[in-house]
Amino acid sequence: MLPPVEDAVLANNPEFAALYAKLTTSALNPDGSSKDDPAAKERGAVTEELNRYRLKAAKQSLLLDAIANANPQSLQAKPAPAPTLTKRPRAPQQATSTIAELPAPLLDLLLLLPPLLTASSELSPESTALLLSNPPLSDFPDHLPQLAALVSNHLHTSAVHLARIANPSTNPSFVHRAVPSLPTSAASLTATIADRKADLTRARLAAAASLSSLLASQTAVLAQLLRALEAKHGAVARSLELRAAEAALAAQRQHAEAEAALWLARRDAYPPAAQRALANYARHLRDARARLNEAVHTLRAELEAYGVDSVAAGTGRSGRGRQGEGHAGNGAGVP
Template sequence: MSAFPPIDDAVLQNNPDFANIYKKLTHVILNPDGSTKDDPAARERAAVRDELHRHRLIAAKHHLITRTIATTIPTDPSPASRPTRLRPQHQQASQPPQQQQQQQPGLPEPLIDLLLLLPPLLDPDSPPLPQDSLELLFSHPPLSNIESLLPALSPLIASALRSSALSLARIAHPSTNPSYLHRHISALPQTLSALRADLAAAQSALIADRLRALTALTALLHASTQALAHLVRVLEAKHGVVARSLELRATEVSLQAQRHDADAALAAAAVRRDVYNPEAIVALKNYAAHLRDARIRAEERIRGLKAELGEYGVGVHGGEGKEKMMKEMSRVYREMGRQMEDVKGDLDRLHLS
């Protein structure tokens, strides 16, 4: 992974002097991690790094062996897997043979005890034991017999390490046939280095792609801004003057309408003052009172006439005979009136003759 900050290609293209300086710094003067290449103490630091690498390798081996011993068998074995010599004889006799056969561990008892005792002693994070406790442990089995148990312990550790290596090979080469995974165990360090290099290259490529995407996005936003500016200018050139002219004309018409409305209101008020002067208002009030009196008198006259007609059976229940007689009398009266007019006409003709 490079320690230099990523720089956009457009910046380097637009600034050739800076591009030359940047190239000289990254390829001639400085290392990818940011350190200088022309350093008098580089050899001493290289020796320190090699020594550190050697100690890291020793610590890694120690950690692998400790972890392998700790995971070879369960750290908290069940009561059924504990040695049968710790139980009373009558309990062993009372158990069926099949159960006793199932409780017999697959490993020797001293080897199991050794596997249980070694992880805490080899763990660098665990607190150290006192010297007398260590002497007591190493003076009694199984630690006192560790040299005789090493031939049996080594195959277990080797088998566990091989299983872990096969698991790593399966992860690194998922498409390989499981029967050929053992061929990749020796190449696991190179595979890990290649994967780390690929990861660093992928991260660098991702950063470069992000920079290119950012540059493209910036260019797109700039082009969009320019397009919007051109569109605004075109709209202003095409519709700006006309729209402002129409707006001004509409404002003028609105003001004229408001002025005419105010003039009409003033004229109406003046007409009302001229037409409805105080004398005219008093006369209209008197005329209204006279009309109310005439209406009252007309209503009284109508009620009187209805009462008179009721005496003749008009508009009264049960007076149909009187009404019929009155209609007949009115018909006869009209005929007599026509006859009288005819007689008067004849007399006038006689006088003229």
């Protein structure tokens, strides 16, 4: 699979985008191989031969596994299946009865075939001829139908298990019908997995692009925040703050100088002798006001002693005084 490229990279590099589109559509296959390779036919033939050998090796592996698992001793060594609601566990006597039903040469053949077929080192021709000329290997053609039945039964059971895994929603009674379609199901599942991987890769690229844009936005926000902090607490802000403090100190100094000038002007306008005279005059006025108030209280007390209301007498006297002043004014006005 060709490695995908982010959309942002393609958008920022139009020439590379055109080259990438040409490579992915007309020059290269999805697996990265060239479409115009002159050795493609030879490589295809080699690939087909390799697939045949792989198929042969897979068949041999399946047969070996089936023969090894068809061994009655291995079947007897396996634990009993767990009981279910629809199926009761079999009694352990059934395995013994199955082993008892098999003939002894077939049992010997089942015991000897797995280690013989899976031996790491090849036997010499003499040893091979000796084994094939003596029982139970010499009776192999006679026991081949029963051995084939055991192997076929095991292969069918394994295929049913695979069909059950591939079709979990199918009724267990009809799972065996899906055995012939296992290759098609496996191929479709493989293709689906490849498509899902490609979709996942594209989704990861989209998520990476979104994350990159989000990080870029966060970077811009942090840059704006730093600028705001610098504007508030930076060198310019400190300079403005110092200038404001200097202006405040200058204003305080001017205020103090104005107050000092005011006191100096007062001192020049009112010398000490004038200040003492004004103070004495103010004290004299206070004393005169106090004596006047005392005389008024004394006169009111005397009037009250004679039974005259001081307030009414004061009002009548003030009225007559005003009339006399009016007559005097009128007389003064006559020639």
